[in-house]
Amino acid sequence: DFIVYAMAAADQALADSGWTPRTEAERTSTGVLIGSGIGGLSGIADTSILLKEKGPRRVSPFFIPGRLINLASGYVSIKHGLKGPNHAVVTACSTGAHAIGDAARLVALGDADVMVAGGTESPICRIALAGFAACRALSTGFNDQPTKASRPYDRDRDGFVMGEGAGIVVLEDYEHAKARGAHIYAEIIGYGMSGDAFHITAPAETGDGAYRCMQAALKRAGIQASDIDYVNAHGTSTPMGDEIELGAVERLFGNAAGKLAMSSTKSAIGHLLGAAGAVEAIFSVLAMRDNIAPPTLNLDNPSVDTAIDLVPKQAKTREINTVLSNSFGFGGTNASLIMRAVN
Structure with a gap:
């Protein structure tokens, strides 16, 4: 779900950046700030059904950790040994941009030399689709032509098409990046x-x-x-x-x-x-x-x-x-x- 997307994207971002902190100082100066709009919604829906049909003893001990939005940052931090700021943002559809902006400020303020930042989401499930359709946000007029449904600024548009995935970037202090010869985008x-x-x-x-x-x-x-x-x-x-x-x-x-x-x-x-x-x-x-x-x-x-x-x-x-x-x-x-x- 959303945590898996975050981990996969963070792996790619760190590999592309060439940054692998090896010393304790490098690890403590590298942080994570990954957000999500609605987190593990599909898991909540599935576990609610399980609870009703099978009872509380069938609920996984990983249910709560798998739903908490900050656990995307947590898992990335644990996997890569990143001991700097460990934070999350939840601001609906602005989340990913806020995460990158906030992480950039942490670097600018000197709280970290490097931040792994971005957003992740795994919302494609029945309850999310039903909920967004109920508040009239989703496109429903192109179900027979799904590739034509997302049409921003077109006069026939009738709502958004839900997607899922993650976007993660590595933000770095300029002098720190230059000193190690990093490729700066x-x-x-x-x-x-x-x-x-x-x-x-x-x-x-x-x-x-x-x-x-x-x-x-x-x-x-x-x-x-x-x-x-x-x-x-x-x-x-x-x-x-x-x-x-x-x-x-x-x-x-x-x-x-x-x-x-x-x-x-x-x-x-x-x-x-x-x-x-x-x-x-x-x-x-x-x-x-x-x-x-x-x-x-x-x-x-x-x-x-x-x-x-x-x-x-x-x-x-x-x-x-x-x-x-x-x-x-x-x-x-x-x-x-x-x-x-x-x-």
């Missing part, structure tokens, strides 16, 4: 947060929360909106959310909107809930590495006119040096990350 230069204070599931209709969140990230980065080359949108394919985010981005970029590329990679992989922000931060970094803006698939007929290039249906080659990745969640929790290429 990008630098996190901005991190913004905000709250809508509006509704338990719907975003603020004015887009003010998203706008303030992006604005805070720009302020922290010390750059202008016009310096951003690509935005990885939250873009879930919901009728309300997509246009609210688009309006907030248009407001932020103003006259510079016409030079901007923005797409939703959820059109390709679905919505990974608490893992989405981390996976999309990775997509954003790869967009810089390859100078390719990933496409918004299934965008046949945009629901609104915009000067922003929504990269419909096919990826586009363009110079990308600075990226913004947005993640917004139930409860009005918002996170934006700004990353810059390192040459």
Whole structure:
């Protein structure tokens, strides 16, 4: 489930980074911050049925540890012997972005030299699908054509498509990384947060929360909106959310909107809930590495006119040096990350 995804992704991230702490000092300066939106939901549902049908003695002693969201960080820490900060974030669909942003701040504050950070989710089960469908968040109009169901910004969109997996990155103090000759993909230069204070599931209709969140990230980065080359949108394919985010981005970029590329990679992989922000931060970094803006698939007929290039249906080659990745969640929790290429 979500812990297994986190462990697999952390293994890959650490291997790719080339960082294997061997001394006690290296282990105590390497931490973990992995979050999840809803954790072990499928296990809760399955064990509830088991409890009812077979009684309490059949409940596994691993039931509780397997459901706690911070155990994703815990298992990764134990497996790799990482004794630095051991933390978790739970902020619905903003979780992965918050985890990366918070971990970057721990490094900047000197609490760790290296942080293994990101989000993980394993929500595809009957109870999750029923619950999200009940609150009218899921797409239900393309059941016979599932590959067409996730269609952010398209006029026929009717909700998101659930995905699952994990996105984990290794964050490191620059001098520490340089000293060991690490391959550096990008630098996190901005991190913004905000709250809508509006509704338990719907975003603020004015887009003010998203706008303030992006604005805070720009302020922290010390750059202008016009310096951003690509935005990885939250873009879930919901009728309300997509246009609210688009309006907030248009407001932020103003006259510079016409030079901007923005797409939703959820059109390709679905919505990974608490893992989405981390996976999309990775997509954003790869967009810089390859100078390719990933496409918004299934965008046949945009629901609104915009000067922003929504990269419909096919990826586009363009110079990308600075990226913004947005993640917004139930409860009005918002996170934006700004990353810059390192040459």
